[in-house]
Amino acid sequence: MKRFSPKRNYESSRKLIAYVSLHEATEEDYRRIGFKSGLEVHQQLATESKLFCRCPAGIYHEDNEYDAEVIRHMRPTLSELGEYDGTALMEFKTRKEIIYRINNENACTYEVDDTPPFPLDRKALDIALEISLLCKLNIVGEVHITRKQYLDGSIPTGFQRSAILGVEGEIELSNKKVRIIQLSIEEDSCREISDIGHTRVYKTDRLGMPLIETVTYPDMLTPWELAEAAEYIRFLNRSTGKVRTGIGSGREDVNVSCEGGSRVEVKGVAHNSWIPALSHNEAFRQYALLHIRDILNERIKDPSGWKMSSREISPGETGLLSEPVKRAFDNNMSVYALRLPLCKQILSHFTQPGKIFADELSDRLKVIACIEKPNMSHSEELEPLITKSQWKKISSVLEAGDDDAMILLWGPPEDIPTALETVEERMQLAFKEVPNETRKSFPDGTTMFERVLPGKDRMYPDTDSAPIPLHDDQIEEIRSKLPESVSDRIKKMKQWGIPEDTYRYILSKNLYPLIVSISEDFGFDPRDIGIFLGHRFKNIEGTMKAHKNFSYEIIHNLLGFIRAQDLRIEIAGPMLKVLYLHPKMRYESILTTLNFKKKEIDEILAPIEFLYEKFKQERISEDSDCAVNWIMGQIRKQATGNVSLGDLRKIVEKRIKADD
């Protein structure tokens, strides 16, 4: 019999559940594991003020730019229906001291919960209603501000003020309709600066900014559909032109489950491009956890009788232990050895690429017991910290057998009871189910435990705010000015023949209205404008930094000038490059800097014969295409803006071909 190797176990468990990478995965793989996912898309609204106070929105500061700090602790309270929320109790266990950094420029006494809320910002409400209508939601008759408890401290009140504007809507993707559960308007949370041990530090600059959350049903059955839905909702939000763009202004929570698994929320996904890998790995993680559950239930017929045992280890008791256990002793931490009966092969079972079940325990020790990593070592580490002979000694202390797994964990003595409870609790869950939890996302597509998933028991009516009635005329007024839906925009662009590779850019920058207004106002072909914006402007934006006064209106006006001067659209690119940096520069001056001279087509064509002769003399190539390219290169600059380069090329070709 081969000796047990954690690495081999990791590999073989990975094979047993038939894990495939995102790139290899087919629709069949997702059907096999029962992939199901939904989205919660958060989008900041572009208002001047915050939602419930009159502080300016969108003014951010560095971690150390603060005027004062306030400390708070959070206690769980009852929900409206008289229940304590699970997350709340977990957060209370962690006993965190929360420090808020306040900058007078963007925070007032409301942010630190020393003043009740002021009336909800009406502009934010109108924008959110506009987006609700675009999502085809049933609009509520009266907006009720609700408190949604967050005991992690991300909001100093301990709850987020949030209100539903509509329920039961839908969006139309390329292949299916996705149903929307609800849309809420809410205040944004603090930004975390650090979270070490029992102290968490936040800054309050973003806190209170108006945000909407669009929640879909779990209708997406592959990671690709999920990504498409996320993009669609982002484009829909942006189609109003009234939402914030830029880093952090739109964030997704991704709800994923596999067949038989549980709803797990992957939080704060900052880039839509991360969505496929994150959801893929999460579904497979759940699939792996179900496999672990089956193994455990196979081995242990009566899980209620399963119990781990633990013992404190004193320095020297088991001989010299390696780092970081030695360091733990040196730092006066308590070290405990744990025996997990009949749990061999479990700790090194594959869960995510490069991660094993033991990571689930270690993550929880960090979050719930507040013990910084490394906080444990175990008998099935892929890269062992502790030698086999040392584990042998520990196993004799624990009276552990060959089929058991062992853990060494350490931390400040006062955190040990919570730590032991945390491991026991997670192991008990392993017999039963995939725990409902929220997980933090990483760029490599893996996730780690963040919190127990909060339920509806954390909702409480906001006794500080009165309900806001939404009247029909207000809704109809907004409805009458709605932009076209994103799916209609895509259909139109196809009709116009705008190449598909430009859609993503055009929709994400909300350039569609610009295409419409330029073609309607100045009679340009929408296809030409689409190409100009989707290729040329994208290139300019990607390579240069815009002047702060630059706006889309400048592009609109530029095209108006080009039409009025009877110039060709080709000059728009070079001119825009200048305007992008100097938005106030006069068009004539730009043309001068570009050495542009207004010329008739004959004047541009005049040197063709001369150039052709020159080409023939130098005999660069026999190829006629080569001759055309060379001649075009010589006259392009003078032609740009004066004549269509496509038409010009045809004329040159005709002349050269005539010679052949």
Add this chain to the structure above:
Amino acid sequence: MTDQIFQGYRGRALDTLKKYNVRVWGKACIETSRGVFRGTVLPRSENDDDMHLVLKIETGYNIGINVSTITSMKETGYKKANYKIPEKEFPYSDDKPTVKLFGTGGTIASRLDYRTGAVIPAFSPGELYGAVPELADICNINTEKLFAVFSENMGPEQYITLAKAIGREIENGADGIIIGHGTDTLHHTAAALSFMVQNLPIPVILVGSQRSSDRPSSDAALNLIHASYAAGHGDIAEVMVCMFGPTSDDYGFLHRGTRVRKMHSSYRSTFRTIGDTPVATVTRNGIKHIKKDFNPRRKDKKVKIMPYFNEEVSMMYYYPHMKPEILDSLVDMGYKGIIIVGTGLGHLNRELYPALERARDKGVSVFMTLQTIWGYVHMMVYETGRDMMAKGVVPLGNMLPEVAWVKLGWALGQTGDPGKVKEIMLKPVNDEITAREPYNGYLVYQGGVKEVEEFIRQFRK
């Protein structure tokens, strides 16, 4: 019965519920011109309009449905919520002091009130222990609900009930007393009890919260923990207010009941000692004395209860060019005592002089306090002050206006003789007039100045 079934609904909303036979707490499917909504019908606050139903939808949120949009509605189930703080038996131990907690209706422990949509207080030792289990590590707590009124409805009748109840509990052997109280008039009650309950052998601590206990960031639990410590273990046997020191969850202050005032409408650190330092700070771990002179805890039960109050007292906040008829009408209505809150060092305009003389002649006791809150009345500095004193106005030193009003009612409750009233008013019971104002008794620093900003940044206050 209808009240129970249709809690809080009236008018058109009530008609709609009746028409479709849907109860509060009933699960309903509602078809409207704006689409279909599903959820549980919740009670509605009486003060809200009669045009909407409140619905808790599946995700836990509440929404309102306009009844005029409803085309049909059907009850599909029923589940009444049972809002209750989990009650756990308060663990008593012989080695811990026994503290009596009187409830008056503040927000120490509270729950949602659907009638008004606000929070209402609820407590019993079991509920308190369920919500703040740390209390059991500090002391044994007995509770008694004396009345359930909001702070603004507290008055002389309640002061007297409280004073007598305190006397009774001292007789029963309590080691300390806590009074849970709304914060708006907490300092009025603190002053009243300072006068009515004298020669205290044990601490009497008034406590409230600025954020109701139904929110995770509430200051209620920590205030109660601090108060329990001060009442059970503290050696200062005085009537004191125990509330947040800084706005941070840090330490609490113990303020002398005669020198404390609510200074901000919503801050946690709203209570400040005026014209002096607080008596002490208190944390979960102990009390740190700031003032050296205080009434120490004793073993005896020799408390003096003086539950007197005459409500024929009023207060007149002076404004420029005030007309004498204001004062005249108070006198004509039969008020026996008037506290004037004057400007600057204690001034009024000349126009009021005849009214002052008239009040004096009718035997009305008139006293002067200050709008400046801080500082002493100095009526000898300017001629106007001297004029007024000649017309019978008695300066009250640095007594706070609200404290002066309370004390005057208490004094008039004992005697009708203006001479004796004056004597009682000017003889301090417990620092309502202090002989001196320490330099650090007035600290209202202004933001924007370098040294202040440095301080704020460095210390989490």
